[in-house]
Amino acid sequence: MEIKCILINIDNVLITQIEEVPSELGEPDCKLIKPYRFLGEGKMQPWLGDTQITDQTEFMMHSDKILTIFDPTPEVIKNYKKLIAE
Numbered sequence: 001m002e003i004k005c006i007l008i009n010i011d012n013v014l015i016t017q018i019e020e021v022p023s024e025l026g027e028p029d030c031k032l033i034k035p036y037r038f039l040g041e042g043k044m045q046p047w048l049g050d051t052q053i054t055d056q057t058e059f060m061m062h063s064d065k066i067l068t069i070f071d072p073t074p075e076v077i078k079n080y081k082k083l084i085a086e
Helices: 074-085
Strands: 002-009 012-020 030-040 043-046 058-061 068-070
Antiparallel strands (some): 012 030, 030 058
């Protein structure tokens, strides 16, 4: 499973396991698994999963909502893996 950083709007960077899924035209085509949002200074928190709205850890998203995808540093990956293992 690939771990990537994605920019979904100007100030919202997520680190997530991401998987492209086959879909019909107009349906979500990316699965975000255990996404965490960067807060700054190396801090991260679960994206949407930390709210009282849902307990989900997997989210579907249209790829056209992603502005860019980039590789996290090894240190960021290490910290992310530590968080999702808890």
